[in-house]
Amino acid sequence: xxxxxxxxxxxxxxxxxxxxxxxxxxxxxxxxxxxxxxxxxxxxxxxxxxxxxxxxxxxxxxxxxxxxxxxxxxxxxxxxxxxxxxxxxxxxxxxxxxxxxxxxxxxxxxxxxxxxxxxxxxxxxxxxxxxxxxxxxxxxxxxxxxxxxxxxxxxxxxxxxxxxxxxxxxxxxxxxxx
Ligand SMILES: CC(C)(COP(=O)(O)OP(=O)(O)OC[C@H]1O[C@@H](n2cnc3c(N)ncnc32)[C@H](O)[C@@H]1OP(=O)(O)O)[C@@H](O)C(=O)NCCC(=O)NCCS
Numbered sequence: 001x002x003x004x005x006x007x008x009x010x011x012x013x014x015x016x017x018x019x020x021x022x023x024x025x026x027x028x029x030x031x032x033x034x035x036x037x038x039x040x041x042x043x044x045x046x047x048x049x050x051x052x053x054x055x056x057x058x059x060x061x062x063x064x065x066x067x068x069x070x071x072x073x074x075x076x077x078x079x080x081x082x083x084x085x086x087x088x089x090x091x092x093x094x095x096x097x098x099x100x101x102x103x104x105x106x107x108x109x110x111x112x113x114x115x116x117x118x119x120x121x122x123x124x125x126x127x128x129x130x131x132x133x134x135x136x137x138x139x140x141x142x143x144x145x146x147x148x149x150x151x152x153x154x155x156x157x158x159x160x161x162x163x164x165x166x167x168x169x170x171x172x173x174x175x176x177x178x
Pocket of ligand 1: 047048051109110111112113116117118119120121122123124143144145146149151152154155158
């Protein structure tokens with residue numbers, strides 16, 4: 001069943017899955033295939049609904065951004081797949097440079113489709129990105145999050161990041177890996 005079908009008449013199916021167990025347990029985390037990058041546009045848009053100040057909004061900008069994320073570190077781009085449908089993704093660049101800490105794994109993006117948020121999928125994605133960063137011998141993971149994106153800020157604290165600086169619009173967060 002596709003996301004579209006689910007939104008049209010599949011709430012019943014989602015609820016059945018919920019009552020039988022966690023949707024997060026059915027999710028597979030795997031590397032993105034370059035040919036599916038364009039499919040991520042709708043997942044990205046849905047995740048950022050209401051947070052457009054911190055996101056690209058035009059289709060061509062988002063597609064360009066997906067390609068930029070992929071090119072920067074193809075091995076660090078993972079998707080969350082549920083019943084054959086991509087419902088979230090994470091991108092980390094493991095050869096990034098930060099003037100404060102030196103080499104770092106920069107988490108550029110982590111998103112979960114609105115319908116599937118708060119089911120443990122984001123946590124699985126970030127865990128996989130961090131595993132990859134550790135495989136690549138990174139000692140730090142880092143990211144920027146929108147200052148007004150309070151849900152994501154709280155969420156990053158929950159998954160072990162610390163806020164280390166705040167600008168007008170963005171907050172810098174770090175996590176020590178080694
Ligand atoms: C941030 C984001 C990726 C989190 O993904 P998610 O799949 O909803 O998060 P999870 O279900 O894995 O959350 C894990 C924990 O955070 C908690 N959590 C998630 N969303 C929360 C919310 N809105 N309020 C309070 N707690 C929240 C969960 O309850 C869970 O806690 P637990 O492990 O103690 O039970 C998702 O909210 C998202 O796509 N946001 C929009 C895009 C964005 O802002 N990305 C970050 C860019 S810097």
